[in-house]
Amino acid sequence: MNLTSPPPVEQLDPEYAADLKHQLVRQARNRRNRWTPLRTWVPIVAATAAIAVSTTTVVALSRKSPSPAGTAGIVQLAPDQSAAEPTEIGPATDAEARAAARRCLVPQQNAYGSASHLGKPADAETATILSARWITTGTENKQLLQTFVTRDEHFWFQCLDGEVLRWSPDQGWIGAWAKDPVPGTWTWSDVPGGVRASYSFRTLPSVDRVELRIRGLDGASPWYGVPVTDRAGYVAGTLPGATAQHGKAEIDVRALDKSGRQVWFTTFG
Structure with a gap:
């Protein structure tokens, strides 16, 4: 196994990618408006998939x-x-x-404790x-x-x-x-x-x-x-x-x- 090479990443379909993008934008707005921290992409992906x-x-x-x-x-x-x-x-x-x-x-x-x-x-x-x-x-x-x-x-x-x-x-x-x-x-x-x-x-x-x-x-x-x-x-x-x-x-x-x-x-x- 070559540990220096990143694993392949499956390409998301456009609908799924658009959903994730909108969620990121909306959380960014919440951060500006409510001074709440912007979470990483991992909980967002998990929440959207779930x-x-x-x-x-x-x-x-x-x-x-x-x-x-x-x-x-x-x-x-x-x-x-x-x-x-x-x-x-x-x-x-x-x-x-x-x-x-x-x-x-x-x-x-x-599962990460992040609410939609x-x-x-x-x-x-x-x-x-x-x-x-x-x-x-x-x-x-x-x-x-x-x-x-x-x-x-x-x-x-x-x-x-x-x-x-x-x-x-x-x-x-x-x-x-x-x-x-x-x-x-x-x-x-x-x-x-x-x-x-x-x-x-x-x-x-x-x-x-x-x-x-x-x-x-x-x-x-x-x-x-x-x-x-x-x-x-x-x-x-x-x-x-x-x-x-x-x-x-x-x-x-x-x-x-x-x-x-x-x-x-x-x-x-």
Whole structure:
């Protein structure tokens, strides 16, 4: 090992890099306005990376790392051979959305003891609710998925039952840098009796619906689907008897346009 050579550094995708840059700028402003010390980049990176992960045990996390198709032993099934299972339940009331937004805007403290400065619960009262609906998420009966923009700071938030999934200073816009129509983050975890997987995402305007399917050694789940609202969403599902481990399960995610035509497909695991 050559200890004099620095290790290689993975290049961040533009959305992630923009988020980090904005966070640095905002903390610099806080330093000038409140005379608080500017923390190093390590807690910022940790805090930004952590907001996409729920508090449940996550076995694997990736921004975009497709596994090779056809892993030995895992059931191989054409997309049209799996039934569709909707995960949306219905719209939330404004009162429900405001209550969840307040929880979402509570500053979160990361493992380094640094709290985010993305908002405060009072901002929920004047925020513009862009979407708010109840969905099923695999192990829970239902959860509230919403997006909103704060009035003063103009931050865009995507939250699930009061927890931040992603945020952006640009109201969720994604541009030409996107490598596919549905950039997002996937997770999987072992749950009692099987595996649970999820995908939180943004989309280009052409995408109308996003679906997720889990394939294991003994079978496959249906396509768990959710309609896209505010060019964003979250979809999750379970597969009994499977294990969240490379070589024992794979996750398919696909996007459909308004006509129901598949416009994007990828596999994780």
